[in-house]
Each structure stands twice: as structure tokens, then as C-alpha cells.
Amino acid sequence: MLTRKIELLVGLFILSGLMAFLVLVFNVANVEVKPGQSHYTLYAKFTNVGGLKVRSPVKVGGVVVGRVTKIGLDPDELVAVVELAMDKEYDQFPETSSLSILTSGLLGEQFLGLTPGFVMDDIGMLKDGDRIDDTHSALVLEDLIGQFLYSMKSKEN
Amino acid sequence: MSHQSLSHDNQAEGETKPMEQAPMEQAKPLVEISHLGFSRGTHVIYDDVSLTIPRGKVTAIMGPSGIGKTTLLKLIGGQLRPDKGVIKVDGIDVHQCNRGELFALRKRMSMLFQSGALFTDMNVFDNVAFALREHSELPEAIIRRIVLMKLEAVGLRGAAQMMPSELSGGMQRRAALARAIALEPELVLYDEPFAGQDPISMGVLVKLIRELSDALSLTSVVVSHDVQEVLGIADYVYVLADKKVIAHGTPAELRAADNPKLKQFIGGEPDGPVPFHFPAQDYQKEMLGERD
Amino acid sequence: MSVIDQIARLGRGAIDSVTGLGRAGLMLWGAIAKVPRVRKGTPLLIKQLYVIGVQSMVIILVSGLFIGMVLALQGYNILVGFGTEDSLGPMVALSLLRELGPVVTALLFAGRAGSALTAEIGLMKSTEQLSSLEMMAIDPLRQVIAPRFWAGVISLPLLALMFTAVGIYGGHLVGVEWKGIDSGSFWSILQASVEWRQDIVNCLIKSLVFAVVVTWIALYRGYHVIPNPEGISRATTQTVVQSSLAVLALDFLLTAMMFGR
Numbered sequence: 001m002l003t004r005k006i007e008l009l010v011g012l013f014i015l016s017g018l019m020a021f022l023v024l025v026f027n028v029a030n031v032e033v034k035p036g037q038s039h040y041t042l043y044a045k046f047t048n049v050g051g052l053k054v055r056s057p058v059k060v061g062g063v064v065v066g067r068v069t070k071i072g073l074d075p076d077e078l079v080a081v082v083e084l085a086m087d088k089e090y091d092q093f094p095e096t097s098s099l100s101i102l103t104s105g106l107l108g109e110q111f112l113g114l115t116p117g118f119v120m121d122d123i124g125m126l127k128d129g130d131r132i133d134d135t136h137s138a139l140v141l142e143d144l145i146g147q148f149l150y151s152m153k154s155k156e157n
Numbered sequence: 158m159s160h161q162s163l164s165h166d167n168q169a170e171g172e173t174k175p176m177e178q179a180p181m182e183q184a185k186p187l188v189e190i191s192h193l194g195f196s197r198g199t200h201v202i203y204d205d206v207s208l209t210i211p212r213g214k215v216t217a218i219m220g221p222s223g224i225g226k227t228t229l230l231k232l233i234g235g236q237l238r239p240d241k242g243v244i245k246v247d248g249i250d251v252h253q254c255n256r257g258e259l260f261a262l263r264k265r266m267s268m269l270f271q272s273g274a275l276f277t278d279m280n281v282f283d284n285v286a287f288a289l290r291e292h293s294e295l296p297e298a299i300i301r302r303i304v305l306m307k308l309e310a311v312g313l314r315g316a317a318q319m320m321p322s323e324l325s326g327g328m329q330r331r332a333a334l335a336r337a338i339a340l341e342p343e344l345v346l347y348d349e350p351f352a353g354q355d356p357i358s359m360g361v362l363v364k365l366i367r368e369l370s371d372a373l374s375l376t377s378v379v380v381s382h383d384v385q386e387v388l389g390i391a392d393y394v395y396v397l398a399d400k401k402v403i404a405h406g407t408p409a410e411l412r413a414a415d416n417p418k419l420k421q422f423i424g425g426e427p428d429g430p431v432p433f434h435f436p437a438q439d440y441q442k443e444m445l446g447e448r449d
Numbered sequence: 450m451s452v453i454d455q456i457a458r459l460g461r462g463a464i465d466s467v468t469g470l471g472r473a474g475l476m477l478w479g480a481i482a483k484v485p486r487v488r489k490g491t492p493l494l495i496k497q498l499y500v501i502g503v504q505s506m507v508i509i510l511v512s513g514l515f516i517g518m519v520l521a522l523q524g525y526n527i528l529v530g531f532g533t534e535d536s537l538g539p540m541v542a543l544s545l546l547r548e549l550g551p552v553v554t555a556l557l558f559a560g561r562a563g564s565a566l567t568a569e570i571g572l573m574k575s576t577e578q579l580s581s582l583e584m585m586a587i588d589p590l591r592q593v594i595a596p597r598f599w600a601g602v603i604s605l606p607l608l609a610l611m612f613t614a615v616g617i618y619g620g621h622l623v624g625v626e627w628k629g630i631d632s633g634s635f636w637s638i639l640q641a642s643v644e645w646r647q648d649i650v651n652c653l654i655k656s657l658v659f660a661v662v663v664t665w666i667a668l669y670r671g672y673h674v675i676p677n678p679e680g681i682s683r684a685t686t687q688t689v690v691q692s693s694l695a696v697l698a699l700d701f702l703l704t705a706m707m708f709g710r
Contacts, residue, residue, distance in 0.1 A: 010498045013506060017607025020614035028542055028617060029649050030640035055644060109641060234584050263586040274581035277572075288585045291489070340585075 039066070039085040040128040044099050044112075049080045050138025051110040052101055058084055058112040065090040068112065084112070086126075093126045094119050100136035110138060185248065187212045187344055187376045188233060193242035195225070195232065202228055204400040205242070212343075215370050215377040217391035219384065221422065224397050226380040227271065230346045233378070234268055235259045246344065264292060266344040271352060273333040275321035281308070282317040285336045292340065307335040311365060327358025331365065338369060344376045345369075351383040359383075363390050384423050388412065396422060473669040480594040480668075493596035501562045501597065502604030506611070508561055509554060513612035516553060517619025520544055524620075525628050534630055538639030541620030546648045547708070550613035552700050555659035558605050559692040563667035566597055567688040570671025571681040579672075594668050601664030602657070609656035651707045658699060663692040 049071060058066040066086035074081045096117025103110050117123075117134070126132070188210035195203040202225035210216045220226055231237045233244055235251045244251045249262060267288075275284050285304045289295060295303075308314040311331040321329055330350065337345055350366065351359050367390045370377045381387045387394065388408040395405040396419055404411060404419045411419065421429035437443070520541050528534045570593065573579050582589040617639075624630045643649070670684040670691075 006499045007495060009503045010495050013498065013503045013604075014607065016506075017610055020607070020610035023614045024546070024610060024617075024649050024652075025645065027636075028546075028614075028639065029643045029645045055641065057641065109638070231580075236580060236583055260586040260588075263584055266584070268581070268584040270577040270581055272576050274577040276578055276581075277576070288587075291585070291587055 038088045040088060040091060042084045042086055042126060042130055042132060044082050044084065044132040044135050045074065046080045046082060046101065046135050046137045048137040048140060049082060050101055050140060052082065052112070052138065056109065056111050058086065058114055060114045060116065065114065091125065094123050095126055095130070096123055096134070097126065097132060098134035098136065099132050101138035186210055187247055189245045191243050193232070193244065194240045195228065196240055201400055206402055208395050208402060210376060210378055211393070212376050213374045214392040215366065215379060215390055217379045217381065217387040217394045218397060219381060219387055219394060220397035222382060226397065227348050230268060230348050230378065230380055233346060234263065234266065264340060265342055266346065267337040267340065267342040268346040269333055269337045269348060269350060271349040273329040275329055275333055277321055280318050280320050281313060281332045284321065284332060285339050288336070288340050303339065307339050310369070311335045327354050327361065330362060334365060338373065341373065347377060347379040349381055350379060351381055351386050359386060366390055384425070398422065472673060473665065476590065476594065476669055476672055477665055479590040480598055483591060490596065494599055497596045497600035498604060501600045502607065505558060505561045505604065505608060508557055509608045509612050510615050512553065512557055513615035514619040516549060517541060517545060517616030518623045521620035521623035525624060535634045535638055537620065537624045537630055538635040539642035542617050542639050542643050543648065545613045545616040546643065546652045550616065550652055551609045551655035551659055552696060554609040554612045554656060555605060555663055555696045556693055558608065559663045559689050559696065562601065563663050563688050563692050564685045566667040567671040567685045568681055570668060571674035571684050574672065574674055575676035575681065594672065597668060598664050602660045605660030605663065606653055606656040609652065613652065655700065655703050658703060659696050662695050662699060666692040666695065
């Protein structure tokens with residue numbers, strides 16, 4: 001009843017559907033299939049995360065070393081808490097490193113810039129679950145303009 | 158031949174009592190219909206119809222178009238449910254069955270639809286083989302032989318690989334007939350087998366129905382309004398009109414009858430006791446725009 | 450008098466729609482709430498996958514390519530005004546994944562496969578093929594409706610995925626090859642903004658819901674057709690109209706549930 005041609009075409013149809021799925025998953029959504037052990041988690045508090053999003057990259061000198069996995073609010077201090085998944089490959093950041101929220105271009109996506117700190121004998125490396133204390137919040141355009149106008153005014157006086 | 162059925166089946170004035178007759182019979186009739194009532198919406202189609210169909214005979218049910226002859230076959234097949242009355246096939250009440258029992262019963266009967274109803278997406282061979290493949294676990298080699306035998310019987314063995322759309326109307330109906338007898342049913346219901354056929358294919362069908370019935374000792378029910386063909390093959394005939402059975406008997410008896418309705422039907426006269434006009438209000442009044 | 454008539458008409462309409470829903474539900478229940486027959490069911494399913502899926506592929510792929518290209522061209526013209534033409538990638542990808550992929554595929558599917566299903570089953574009914582199955586003690590719901598339903602439910606999500614993937618490459622074609630956006634930044638920004646759970650899973654959920662609804666409407670319209678040529682042509686039109694409206698209304702509902710927070 002079924003010809004070989006029909007069976008073949010249906011097989012191809014399902015195969016191309018699955019291929020489209022794989023293209024979307026791995027090429028478009030860029031899901032990384034790495035075992036869960038390849039990341040270590042860091043936390044950081046910011047007074048303002050601006051346009052930072054889950055999956056925003058963490059960069060050191062432009063190289064992606066991790067991604068934001070969660071953004072929440074600390075219930076006591078009422079500041080933003082950001083959870084980072086850092087690649088195991090890059091695990092030699094001293095505890096004195098600092099994080100700042102930067103923007104690619106004038107209107108582009110925001111990302112986290114990690115600046116490695118100085119290394120001394122009594123300072124260890126960041127480990128899984130550590131917190132980075134030295135953080136610089138996002139620049140908010142309105143605040144900047146406000147400050148600018150304020151300084152203009154005080155100059156005039 | 159089948160005069161025995163005349164003896165116990167009275168005119169349909171409500172005197173029929175099949176329950177009493179059954180024990181008297183040696184061979185019980187295959188289909189018994191008693192006091193059947195059926196309506197579509199407010200339109201009454203049957204009002205107290207009783208008839209019996211004997212085993213191994215060709216029984217015809219005739220009547221003018223629109224009388225609901227196809228409906229009767231669908232009622233026997235359990236596709237429709239009567240408002241009142243009982244239809245028994247081989248002693249089993251068709252409408253009290255659950256689905257499994259009904260399907261088991263349907264495997265013993267088959268129906269030849271007016272349009273043939275061949276499955277348009279498969280060729281003639283697969284059409285005939287369809288029920289065999291579904292209901293039997295026979296190996297394909299045996300199915301092939303059975304199918305070719307059935308096709309040979311209707312003279313279409315050469316058309317086995319053709320699609321239904323490539324066949325003429327008469328050939329389609331013959332192919333459908335081969336399919337209907339594929340499972341060797343006890344009862345075959347023919348719905349208007351002659352309608353819209355040219356004289357040659359009509360003659361072929363008449364011969365086939367008669368031969369199959371005799372050769373396989375099938376019980377056949379032929380529903381039709383083609384008077385001459387039906388009188389030619391039937392062992393026994395019921396004439397339906399006006400929601401009732403108006404006459405029944407062997408073809409010879411019917412030809413000799415002097416019932417005016419029957420005479421009109423058999424003679425094909427345009428007007429008579431069965432009126433030319435559909436019931437309506439007074440013509441003159443309606444033309445003048447009055448409403449009652 | 451006329452007020453009472455109006456109320457009666459309203460009531461009749463309500464009763465009719467509830468009856469229709471009930472019959473549609475019973476039909477689907479009768480078709481799929483049974484143990485599938487692997488040996489006899491699989492060839493039927495494969496055949497329907499061919500008719501419903503494979504034969505819809507060309508229209509889906511071509512439409513996907515063109516819609517992706519048009520989207521990229523229009524988007525480029527707008528974005529270039531703000532100097533943010535690098536964001537073309539996410540714009541094309543997100544529009545396709547979140548909305549156009551599932552919705553346009555479902556609409557095309559309703560027109561291509563849905564109407565064909567209605568016409569085919571309507572014809573099977575009016576030529577008494579369904580009755581004939583019944584009389585052969587074969588359940589037409591199982592033999593005819595069930596394989597078509599499953600084939601539709603399997604095909605549409607696959608087609609939506611193909612549509613989206615081809616659409617994104619269409620966008621790439623216009624954005625990168627023609628308008629000269631840097632290929633690296635097109636993909637990296639696109640990849641940074643598309644998310645597996647939020648976008649791809651939701652795309653699949655949407656197309657699965659649309660698949661069920663469109664196939665169901667098409668089968669119901671065919672199965673309960675008035676068995677004459679006029680009835681079939683009306684049912685075919687109704688299939689396309691009703692399933693398109695249902696897809697658009699459900700799309701709003703699903704979007705509100707998925708992205709409305």
C-alpha cells in the first residue's frame with residue numbers, strides 16, 4: 001500500500017524538522033551542552049543593574065568568561081543580587097577583582113566587565129559561591145544628565 | 158419458491174405478529190422487522206412497518222423515490238436507530254447490541270451502496286482485500302487468491318490494478334459487489350443497485366445478484382424502484398408507500414394484484430392514488446395570497 | 450413577540466454551539482482515546498504524514514524564506530536610522546520564533562492541509578465511504594480520523610520549526626549578504642538574545658496548540674459535513690475561516706500567558 005518513495009519522503013520530512021530544531025537550539029539559541037561541572041558560581045551585589053539580563057555575558061578584556069544566570073533582589077538590603085556562572089576554565093581571579101556593568105556601544109546590550117584585582121600572598125582566588133564585593137553599578141542616563149545639569153548650574157553661579 | 162412467507166405475513170394493517178410465527182418456522186427468517194417507526198425531525202418516514210426476510214432468498218423492497226428505502230437498510234445495519242419497533246437479524250436485536258456485538262453482527266452482513274462507495278485512495282484489488290486484511294489474519298498469498306476469485310466472479314479480474322476513478326459506473330458497482338462478498342457474508346443489502354445504469358450493465362448486475370445469491374446461498378435484500386429488473390430477480394417483493402407496506406407477494410402475485418396504488422407503481426402512471434402533488438394548501442387560495 | 454423570538458434565537462444559537470462542541474469533542478475522543486494499533490496504524494499514519502506534512506513543505510519553506518527576507522529588509526531600514534542595524538539578527542529571530550513562525554505556519558497549514566482534509570473527509574462521507582467502513586465493522590474514527598489527527602499534530606510543529614529556521618537564514622541572506630552587516634555580530638547578538646526556554650520552547654508549545662486546533666476543526670468540519678457538493682465547499686471555507694480565527698485568538702491568549710508578565 002505504501003510505496004518506498006512515500007516512506008522515504010516522510011523520513012526526510014521528519015529528519016528536516018529535527019534538523020531545523022537542532023539549528024534553532026544550537027545555532028540560534030546557542031545552548032551550550034557542557035556538563036554541569038564546568039561552571040562555578042559567583043555572586044555580586046549592585047545598587048542598580050540597569051539593563052542587565054539573564055544570559056548577559058561576563059567579560060574580561062572583551063573575552064567572555066561567564067554569563068549571568070539569575071538576577072534577584074536581596075530582601076534585607078534591597079539591592080540587586082546577580083548570580084554568575086563562570087567557566088571553570090577561567091578560575092584564577094583574585095578576591096580583589098571588581099565588576100562593573102558596561103554597555104557595548106552607546107545603545108547596545110549591557111554586560112558585566114570583570115577587572116582582575118592585584119594578587120598578594122594573603123589574598124586567595126575566587127571560589128564557587130564567593131561574592132565579589134567591589135562592584136560598580138550601571139550608569140543611568142537620567143542620573144548622568146541630572147548631574148551634568150547640576151554642575152552647569154553651579155558653574156553659572 | 159418462497160410462498161411460505163406469504164402465509165404468515167399479513168398486510169401491514171398492524172396484524173403482523175412475528176413473535177408467534179417464529180416457532181412455527183423451520184428456518185427462521187434472517188431479518189425480522191416488527192412495528193418499525195422512524196422519523197427525521199418532524200417528517201415521519203415509517204409508521205408501523207413489519208416485514209420478514211427469509212434466508213437464502215432475494216427479497217426486494219420497492220417503492221417510489223423519497224420513501225426512505227435506503228433508510229431501511231441503514232436501520233437494518235444498525236447505522237440508524239428507530240423511534241419504535243424492533244429489528245432482529247438472526248434473532249439478535251440490532252439496536253440493543255453494544256458496539257462490539259454490533260460490529261460482530263456487521264461482519265456477517267455487507268452492504269452495496271448506491272454510489273459503490275469504493276475507497277478512492279486505493280485500487281480495486283486493495284478495495285476488495287480491505288475487509289479481509291482488517292478482519293482476518295490470513296496470509297497475503299491466500300488473500301490474493303480470494304480477491305482474485307471474487308473479482309473473477311464479477312468479471313473484473315483484469316481491472317484489479319485500476320483505481321476506482323478509472324472505472325465506469327457499472328464497473329464501480331461490480332467492484333463494490335466483489336468487495337461486499339469478500340468476507341462471504343450471510344446477508345447482502347443492495348441499495349439501488351440499478352440506479353443510473355445503462356441497460357447492459359443493468360443486465361449484468363441483475364444476473365450477478367441472482368447468480369451470487371444462488372451460488373453462495375446468500376440472503377439478499379434489494380432496495381430499488383426499477384420495477385421490471387426487481388420483478389425479474391426477486392423471490393419475494395414488498396412494496397412500500399405512504400409510510401407503510403402496501404403490498405407484498407411473489408412477483409407473479411404482484412403483477413396480478415388489483416390494488417390501485419400498486420398498479421400505479423408497477424405501471425408507472427404519473428398520477429393516481431399516490432398523488433403527483435406534494436401535500437400543500439389549497440392551490441387557488443395560495444395563488445390569491447390568502448393564508449389560513 | 451419579536452423580543453421572545455430574539456431570545457429564542459439566542460437560545461437556539463447557544464444550544465447549537467454547545468451541541469457542535471460536544472460532537473467535536475466526542476469525535477476526537479472516539480478517534481484518539483483508544484489503544485493505538487501499531488501494525489495496522491503505522492502505515493496509515495505514514496501515509497497521512499506524507500499527505501499532510503511532506504506536501505505542505507514546499508509552501509512552508511518558500512514562505513519562510515520570503516518572510517524572513519522581507520522582515521530583515523524592513524527591519525534594516527528602520528534600525529539603520531538609529532545606527533543599531535546590528536540588532537537586526539535578534540529582531541528577525543525573535544519575531545519569527547515568538548510569533549510569525551508558529552502563527553504563519555498554522556495559517557498556511559489551515560489553507561493547505563486543513564482545507565484538503567475537510568474536503569477529503571467530506572467527500573468520503575458524501576460518497577458513503579465512511580458508512581461503508583461502518584458496515585464493514587471498521588470504526589471510521591479509528592481508520593480515518595485518528596491517523597489524520599496525529600499526522601497533523603506531528604507535522605505542524607515540525608513545519609513551524611522549518612519555517613523559522615529558513616526564515617532566520619532568509620534574514621541572514623538580506624542582512625549580511627546584501628546589506629553588509631557583519632556576519633559575526635549578526636550571529637553573536639542574535640545568539641545572546643534568543644533563549645532556549647523563553648523562545649524556542651514557547652514556539653513549540655504554540656505550534657503544538659495550533660496543530661491540535663487546526664487539525665481538529667478540519668476533521669470535524671469534514672466529518673459532519675452536509676453530504677453534497679455545496680455542503681463540502683461550505684465546510685472547506687469554514688475550516689479555513691474558523692481555524693484562522695482560532696489560531697489568531699489563541700495566539701493572543703498564549704502570548705499573554707507566555708510574555709505578558
